[in-house]
Amino acid sequence: MRTRVLTIFLLLGATAMPLAADARSDAKKQVEFGIAVAQRGLWREAIYRWERAVQIDPKYAEALNDLAIAYEHEGDLDKARVAYEKALDIEPNNALIKQNYELFKEINDRTTRKDTQDSQDNQNP
């Protein structure tokens, strides 16, 4: 009985691994295409591709990083923050993602600081 259960688990594991590998491989294709179009300035298309990559493989930190950059470029700073944070949750030690996120935060903090300052000014005109 125990051997049978073990065999089933092993079989499931063995079939799941190629599936995951397939997912990553499909997602990678989307990411590659996204990079190619982003380099030509087609950021909307790149977003579509990287969103597809993340749908296929939600644990693909690099795709999330690229998506965050594209959102940043489009001025969608809230979405960019979420994507960077997800990427760093998956790969907290990825120095390149960290570096991108730090640069993003610098801009984002500047705009939010301005907003805070403005609301203070408006409260005490």
Add this chain to the structure above:
Amino acid sequence: MTGRLARIRRIARTTRILSSVAAILLIAGCTNYYEIPIETPIKPKLDVSAFQRVLVAGFIAGGTDDVDGNLETTRLLRSQLRTKSDLRVIDTDVLPLMEVANETPGAPAEAKAEPTRPAAASDGSEGKDAKEGREKEEKEGKTDTKAESRGEAPQTATPDKLPAIKDAKDLEPYEHIFADVEYWKKIGEEYQNPLIVTGTVMFTPHQRSGIVQREEEVYDSFGRRRVVPVRTYMERKGYILQPKFVFIDGRTGTVMHSENFREEVLYNANQSTPALSSYFELMDRLIPSFLSTLSSQKIKGTRVLLQ
């Protein structure tokens, strides 16, 4: 004990730096990455989509007499808005805000007198009342409305007997004018409900002395040039510019947004810099922030795409 601690900290710091460099190199070695330039658009702080026109009405200015803060600020903002925003700039004489505020000292909004009307807009867009009033005044010889159409600077109807504004405290008695909804609403009606930009400008001389660090060229016995930091006591003088920009909705007369800025510049005491040149130097620094309130800006940068 302290020395040992410091050494441990130093070693820890070096290890941290080395490990992060190693991590970057490792990732760079294993991952395909592509540097890409990006431009992050920053949305304007104010939604001005409801306005097609902007009226830089004038400023309550004080500080040095060498620069007419009201006139210069109005002129500069108009020219900046003309080239760097989508809004159509209304050219008109500068409002004598000090006079208006003085006529109604601290009075509530409903008790205000008729707004002191600026001269005609050069784009022919003035309201009917404004036009009639202007024609009447022209007949009476009260205004020179053709000044700007001749390419001259907009003139202020500067009041003669108002007390001089020497510091920020002197501005306070005039600031109630910005909350005068009725006054601004009337101005708005005259100019077809534009976005109104007004505020205060303090431009004051400033002096400071103390130790400053500067770089000095030195040549050694072999004639090799080196630049070394030298700390010296210096007397310096310059200016402080403190503008407050108030954005008023011409349709309702209410303040939409206000922003305070402060910039200062100091020169060597023996350097003679004209006040007007310092004024423009300081305004140059804060113009991008002013414009970012009304129009979107793009911040250039570089990011790394990963595969």
